[in-house]
Amino acid sequence: MNQWVNAAKQEDIKRIPTLCNGCTSRCGIIATIKNGRLIHIEGNKEHPTNNGRLCGRAYGAAMLAYHKDRLQGPMKRVGDEFVPISWEQAYKEIGAKLKEIITKYGPASVMYMHNPKEVGKFYGYRFMNAIGSNSIQTHHSVCYISRDVGLEHTIGATPNTDAANAKYMLFIGRSVGDGIKPSHLQGMMKGRDKKAKIVCVDPRHNATANIVDEWIPIKPGTDIALLLAIANTMIKNDWYDKAFIDQYAIGFEEFKKEIQTYTPEWAEKITTIPATKIVEIAKDLSAAKPHAFIDPSWKGAFGCNYLNSPETARMVGLVNAMLGNINQKGGIYFAVEPKLGKLDSAKHPAPEKPKVDHIDGSGVEGQYPLVPSSKGMPHRTPGLIDEGKVKAVFINHFNPVRNTPDRQYNIDGYKKAELIVVCDIWMSETAELAHYVLPEPTYLERTEIIEPLAGKTGAVTIRQQVIDKFHPNTKPFSEIITGIAKEMGLGQYFNFTIDELNEALLKPTGISYKELKEKGVIKTKEMVEFGKVPKLKTESGKVEFYSEAYKKAGFSPIPVWMPPKVEPKKGEFRLIWGKQNVHSHSSTANIPQLMQVTKDYNLERVWINTKKAKELGIKDGDFVIIENDLFKGKIRAKVTERIFPDAIFLPGGYGAFAKNLKISNGFGLCPNDFVKTGTDPISGNGLMMETAVTVRKDV
Amino acid sequence: MARYGMLIDTTRCVSCFACRLACQMKNELEQDEAFIHFVEKEEGIYPKVKVHILPIQCQHCENAPCMKVCPTGATYKTADGIVLVDENKCIGCKYCVSVCPYNARIEVKQSKTIQKCNFCSSELEKGGEPACVKTCIPEARIFGDLDDPNSKISQEIKKRHAKPILANQGTKPKIYYVSEMSIKSGVNDQVTGLTDMRSEYIKPAGGVLLGATALGLAGNFVVASLSKSKQKHENHNEGEEDHE
Numbered sequence: 001m002n003q004w005v006n007a008a009k010q011e012d013i014k015r016i017p018t019l020c021n022g023c024t025s026r027c028g029i030i031a032t033i034k035n036g037r038l039i040h041i042e043g044n045k046e047h048p049t050n051n052g053r054l055c056g057r058a059y060g061a062a063m064l065a066y067h068k069d070r071l072q073g074p075m076k077r078v079g080d081e082f083v084p085i086s087w088e089q090a091y092k093e094i095g096a097k098l099k100e101i102i103t104k105y106g107p108a109s110v111m112y113m114h115n116p117k118e119v120g121k122f123y124g125y126r127f128m129n130a131i132g133s134n135s136i137q138t139h140h141s142v143c144y145i146s147r148d149v150g151l152e153h154t155i156g157a158t159p160n161t162d163a164a165n166a167k168y169m170l171f172i173g174r175s176v177g178d179g180i181k182p183s184h185l186q187g188m189m190k191g192r193d194k195k196a197k198i199v200c201v202d203p204r205h206n207a208t209a210n211i212v213d214e215w216i217p218i219k220p221g222t223d224i225a226l227l228l229a230i231a232n233t234m235i236k237n238d239w240y241d242k243a244f245i246d247q248y249a250i251g252f253e254e255f256k257k258e259i260q261t262y263t264p265e266w267a268e269k270i271t272t273i274p275a276t277k278i279v280e281i282a283k284d285l286s287a288a289k290p291h292a293f294i295d296p297s298w299k300g301a302f303g304c305n306y307l308n309s310p311e312t313a314r315m316v317g318l319v320n321a322m323l324g325n326i327n328q329k330g331g332i333y334f335a336v337e338p339k340l341g342k343l344d345s346a347k348h349p350a351p352e353k354p355k356v357d358h359i360d361g362s363g364v365e366g367q368y369p370l371v372p373s374s375k376g377m378p379h380r381t382p383g384l385i386d387e388g389k390v391k392a393v394f395i396n397h398f399n400p401v402r403n404t405p406d407r408q409y410n411i412d413g414y415k416k417a418e419l420i421v422v423c424d425i426w427m428s429e430t431a432e433l434a435h436y437v438l439p440e441p442t443y444l445e446r447t448e449i450i451e452p453l454a455g456k457t458g459a460v461t462i463r464q465q466v467i468d469k470f471h472p473n474t475k476p477f478s479e480i481i482t483g484i485a486k487e488m489g490l491g492q493y494f495n496f497t498i499d500e501l502n503e504a505l506l507k508p509t510g511i512s513y514k515e516l517k518e519k520g521v522i523k524t525k526e527m528v529e530f531g532k533v534p535k536l537k538t539e540s541g542k543v544e545f546y547s548e549a550y551k552k553a554g555f556s557p558i559p560v561w562m563p564p565k566v567e568p569k570k571g572e573f574r575l576i577w578g579k580q581n582v583h584s585h586s587s588t589a590n591i592p593q594l595m596q597v598t599k600d601y602n603l604e605r606v607w608i609n610t611k612k613a614k615e616l617g618i619k620d621g622d623f624v625i626i627e628n629d630l631f632k633g634k635i636r637a638k639v640t641e642r643i644f645p646d647a648i649f650l651p652g653g654y655g656a657f658a659k660n661l662k663i664s665n666g667f668g669l670c671p672n673d674f675v676k677t678g679t680d681p682i683s684g685n686g687l688m689m690e691t692a693v694t695v696r697k698d699v
Numbered sequence: 700m701a702r703y704g705m706l707i708d709t710t711r712c713v714s715c716f717a718c719r720l721a722c723q724m725k726n727e728l729e730q731d732e733a734f735i736h737f738v739e740k741e742e743g744i745y746p747k748v749k750v751h752i753l754p755i756q757c758q759h760c761e762n763a764p765c766m767k768v769c770p771t772g773a774t775y776k777t778a779d780g781i782v783l784v785d786e787n788k789c790i791g792c793k794y795c796v797s798v799c800p801y802n803a804r805i806e807v808k809q810s811k812t813i814q815k816c817n818f819c820s821s822e823l824e825k826g827g828e829p830a831c832v833k834t835c836i837p838e839a840r841i842f843g844d845l846d847d848p849n850s851k852i853s854q855e856i857k858k859r860h861a862k863p864i865l866a867n868q869g870t871k872p873k874i875y876y877v878s879e880m881s882i883k884s885g886v887n888d889q890v891t892g893l894t895d896m897r898s899e900y901i902k903p904a905g906g907v908l909l910g911a912t913a914l915g916l917a918g919n920f921v922v923a924s925l926s927k928s929k930q931k932h933e934n935h936n937e938g939e940e941d942h943e
Contacts, residue, residue: 040724040725041724042830042833042834043833043834050836052833053717053833053834053835053836054717054721054834054836055715055717055834055836056715056716056717056719056720056721058717058720059717059720059721059723059724060720062724177713177714177715177837178713180713180715180836182836185713185836185837186836186837186838189711189837189838205748205750207713207714207715208713210712210713210714210749210750210752211710211711211712211713211837215746215748216746217745217746581713581714581715581716582715582716582720592730593720593723593730594720595730596730596731597716597719597720600731600733600736601737609745610744610745611745640741641741641743641744641745641748642741642745642748642750643745645745
């Protein structure tokens, strides 16, 4: 007994704030550590992204450090096998190979790919600058690049929404209850509590449709027609904010002329939404203006799915502008964030940004002039390797082989690269194709760079190490890059520790590093000025109903109707997909707690409309075969009234085929397998839903 | 003394499973052991369709049948009305499993005992709240003292017309639900339409007794309905000519 009392006394319990990694929203969490082991997490009440609450993914991801599938040290490919090597050997060999490739093919042939977060941006870009390459790709072309390009060329940037004060909210393809960012769902609920009307347009009755006023199904890929008709109706009835447009917009007269033919009746034929319903939406939006918005969304209907996605996004920007809702209460607003400091350049010289074109043509005249070169088009890289343009690929926490369209195209392409280096915590499909795999500790075991947090007010936040490394031979990305750079003779650009860097970044805010580490997040003084329209970041500084940049690039300066690229033939279905709230693409399916939810509730099943299923003799729970030119897969059917009849819905994130992802391997199907690689010429999106498939009962 | 209870407003629930996962972590459960399970029902025909989600866990009944049948007295009720299981007394006989109308009890492998939601009673002592309540992003869950007419839960139960499920089995459950489930289709119809979303191969501890449980449910199922939702449903029926 005495022994027990002593043991209890000796228990060492710590509570440390850090940032979640269940998805990439980076919510504030407080980790409880008992005798060095993480035993519990809860939401950090001070963090504006989640206000103390967490979604299910957080709890699953919290146990990642102890996951059996983790990589435990650096490895090198020898034939078809991976063999453990030392970090010194890895740095040396990778450094030498990179130098050789740069000499032989030029620095632009070295590609850096990642899901952009502060550490990856700072160290990754600094390294790329040091070697003289501009070839940087983020996951955006398979996420939300079209949205960003469309909004950039209409209202200057992607805004936030002031949902808590809105009177009417229209979500098109965005489901805040599926792709949960807690603050988005909380804002929407606050608005709902104050009697805001909320409408969800989506081919699928998603998890948010359940808690809103109305679900309006739409034919997938036709959202732009709905928006054109809403604009048409607002203009025809003089419902838009004329004073705002007069003062803050250009090209409205040309737009007005173009839009005349896009009547609700015209849109009904395309979208299947009744004209009367379209008029009702336009009327409700207008009546609530400026306390109304169309959500700027993420991937949704205009992130990266269709040929017309960037144009749909432009219309989202323009209809919002017609509501005069920019930086208005209950409308959209441009978030503010604190300005962070820099390293002292005398002590820590920074490499110059190279003046070479992006190898994938992003931002290059005559190629993809409107695609931001900071984002690039990662889904095109296997093709560029095949063409001999890309020789080395450095991939940081991104899994393009599973998460971009067309499995075989990816495998064939990456196999031809001279050097692939992958940083991850486990052996992803992409890591399987690498020459070197450099394992990071999980997010609980590493300290990252201080992050500015954008919102109605600014804030700074930090992810910090809360437990000792479970696998001591893993290294954070910051150290990995520093190690390789030193080996290449570029050590002068990385002569600082991450703590020194963080101190420098934090300096202008007046917040102490120690205090930030104690609290996890601290608000700064910046605040959005509601009621005041800021100078927009467009070329003209105004809302652009007519875009010179588009015209110069050879595209229609005014958004016009553009059908999706693929039209399913009779007997075919469009394959649509999206997130589920317990998973974050392919990065969580291998987490046992989260995969168990999928298995308990059959979440991997393909959704098919009841009437269609009946025609095909498919009953709920039957195995079906989904097939097209690219792929054939078998999965159970969820027969439901909750989906547009000519579409089927497959959740994203399953269908892992990496053999060392032991929980997710071989479970479910991945939509990317059914999508041929392709690119929209305006925003460079990966056309993730431009595909048709057949479905039949498995016999 | 308090009389603790919970309100679950299913009209705010996006079925994100955060409650289940937070509960599992808090109670140190294995991935396939859950104190909270979900029942789903789809209503209507495309495009007029609605799905109803009922998160279900121990309802901390005043007249808890599980307590009555427990041969060792392992199941007991605290002064605050929380039904708990004394791990040291539980012999794993599963009598409680067979009589629980909510299918709320599961076998915990590590201790070989039958466990269930305990309202995170250890947290309550420290002034905290159950993990499921704390994590719920759309704030579908409210926890508090049912005996205090001024508590948020008492006020909201009144305001939202929340009602317990299976209220007239005489068990006096203390979780109150707000749901928009149709009141037109008849009680039995609603219950037979409820499908346990868990697939057949993941058996809850009471798997073999599911039949009896379902029967219990069928006998007596009362779901609260908002007056707003009644209206909504009627509108749905009239508006069938809306989009094809």
